Amino acid sequence: MDDRLKQELRAICRGEVRFDEPMARHTSFGVGGPADALLLPGDLDEVRAVCRRLVSQEIPILPLGDGTNMLVSDAGWRGAVICLTKGLRVISFQEETGSAEAGASLSVFSRQCQRAGLAGMEWACSVPGTLGGAMRGNAGAFGGETFDRLLSVEALDMGTGQTLLLKKEDLPHSYRRCDLPPGLLLLRGAFALAGGRPEEIEARMDDILSRRKATQPLYERNAGCIFKNPAGSSAGLLIDQAGCKGLGVGGAVVSDLHANFMVNRGGATAADVLTLIERIRDRVRQHAGIELETEIRTIGESP
Numbered sequence: 001m002d003d004r005l006k007q008e009l010r011a012i013c014r015g016e017v018r019f020d021e022p023m024a025r026h027t028s029f030g031v032g033g034p035a036d037a038l039l040l041p042g043d044l045d046e047v048r049a050v051c052r053r054l055v056s057q058e059i060p061i062l063p064l065g066d067g068t069n070m071l072v073s074d075a076g077w078r079g080a081v082i083c084l085t086k087g088l089r090v091i092s093f094q095e096e097t098g099s100a101e102a103g104a105s106l107s108v109f110s111r112q113c114q115r116a117g118l119a120g121m122e123w124a125c126s127v128p129g130t131l132g133g134a135m136r137g138n139a140g141a142f143g144g145e146t147f148d149r150l151l152s153v154e155a156l157d158m159g160t161g162q163t164l165l166l167k168k169e170d171l172p173h174s175y176r177r178c179d180l181p182p183g184l185l186l187l188r189g190a191f192a193l194a195g196g197r198p199e200e201i202e203a204r205m206d207d208i209l210s211r212r213k214a215t216q217p218l219y220e221r222n223a224g225c226i227f228k229n230p231a232g233s234s235a236g237l238l239i240d241q242a243g244c245k246g247l248g249v250g251g252a253v254v255s256d257l258h259a260n261f262m263v264n265r266g267g268a269t270a271a272d273v274l275t276l277i278e279r280i281r282d283r284v285r286q287h288a289g290i291e292l293e294t295e296i297r298t299i300g301e302s303p
C-alpha cells in the first residue's frame with residue numbers, strides 16, 4: 001500500500017486507521033501476522049467511502065467482527081481489514097422485531113432482547129462476537145442459530161457502493177454456514193422475536209451461561225469450536241475418543257475441558273494450529289473413519 005493511499009485512507013476514515021497491524025491483537029486466539037491496513041470507520045458513510053477507495057485500487061478487503069472465529073496466517077493479510085465495531089453497533093426494537101447493526105455485540109443484542117421482554121435470542125447470550133460474524137457463519141448454540149429468527153439483512157455491495165436488502169430466503173444457509181455472495185459487507189440484520197416475560201427469558205439465559213462455564217475453557221485464549229459437528233455426532237466426543245485431549249504443537253493445545261476447543265497457552269503460531277488441526281483430523285479419521293471439517297475460518301497467506 002503506497003503512502004498516498006495511506007494518507008487518503010487516513011483522511012476518509014476518521015474512526016481509526018492502523019497500518020501493518022498485527023492481527024494477533026484482533027483475534028481471540030491471539031494468533032496472526034500483520035494486515036496491511038486495519039480500518040475502523042466511524043459511520044456508514046465512512047464505510048462506503050473506504051470501500052469505494054479500496055475497490056478502485058483493487059485492494060482485497062477482509063471484514064472483521066471481533067475475530068472470535070478466525071485463524072489468521074502468520075504471514076498476515078495482504079489487503080485491508082474493515083471492522084464495524086466502532087461505527088455500526090446500534091440496536092433497536094420495533095414491536096416484536098429486533099434490529100442490530102453488524103458491529104453490535106451478539107451477546108449484548110441477546111441481553112437487550114431479554115430486557116425488552118422479547119424471546120428467541122437466548123441461545124446467543126454466551127456466544128462471543130458481533131452480529132456481522134454471527135450472520136456470516138450462522139452462529140448457533142444450545143439448539144438455536146442465527147438464521148432461526150433472521151428476517152432480512154442489509155448489505156453493502158463494496159464494488160458499487162449500493163446497499164442491498166436481502167431476505168433470509170435470498171441467503172442459502174445451513175449449519176454454521178451462510179453462502180453470502182462475494183463482495184458483500186453485512187451491515188444490519190432484522191430478527192423476528194416473540195413476546196415473553198423478561199424473568200423467564202433470563203432464567204433460560206442463566207441456565208445456558210452456567211452450562212457453558214462448566215464445559216468450555218472460557219478463561220484461555222481460543223477461537224471456539226475448531227471443527228463442525230459431523231451429522232448425528234459430536235466433534236468434541238470424536239476428538240476425545242481419538243485420544244487428542246492435551247495433544248499440542250508449540251503453544252497450541254487441545255483443551256482438557258472441551259476437546260473441540262484448542263487453546264493458545266502462549267506463543268502459538270498459525271502454523272502450530274494448522275499442524276495440530278491436521279494431527280487431530282488424522283487421529284479421528286483413523287479412529288472413527290470420519291473426516292472432520294473446520295468451523296474456524298482460515299484467513300491469509302499460507303505460512
Ligand SMILES: Cc1cc2nc3c(=O)[nH]c(=O)nc-3n(C[C@H](O)[C@H](O)[C@H](O)COP(=O)(O)OP(=O)(O)OC[C@H]3O[C@@H](n4cnc5c(N)ncnc54)[C@H](O)[C@@H]3O)c2cc1C
Nearest residue numbers: 065066067068069129130132133134136139140141186224
Ligand atoms: C469462547 C468461544 C466460544 C464460542 N462459542 C460459539 C458457539 O457456541 N457457537 C458458535 O456458532 N460460535 C461460537 N464461537 C465462535 C464465534 O464466536 C462465532 O463464530 C461468532 O459468530 C464470530 O463472530 P465475530 O464477530 O468474532 O466474527 P469474526 O471472527 O471477526 O469473523 C468471522 C467471519 O465472518 C466474516 N465477517 C465478520 N463480519 C462481517 C460482516 N459485517 N460482513 C461480512 N462478513 C463478516 C469475517 O470475514 C470472517 O469470515 C465461539 C468462540 C469463542 C472464542
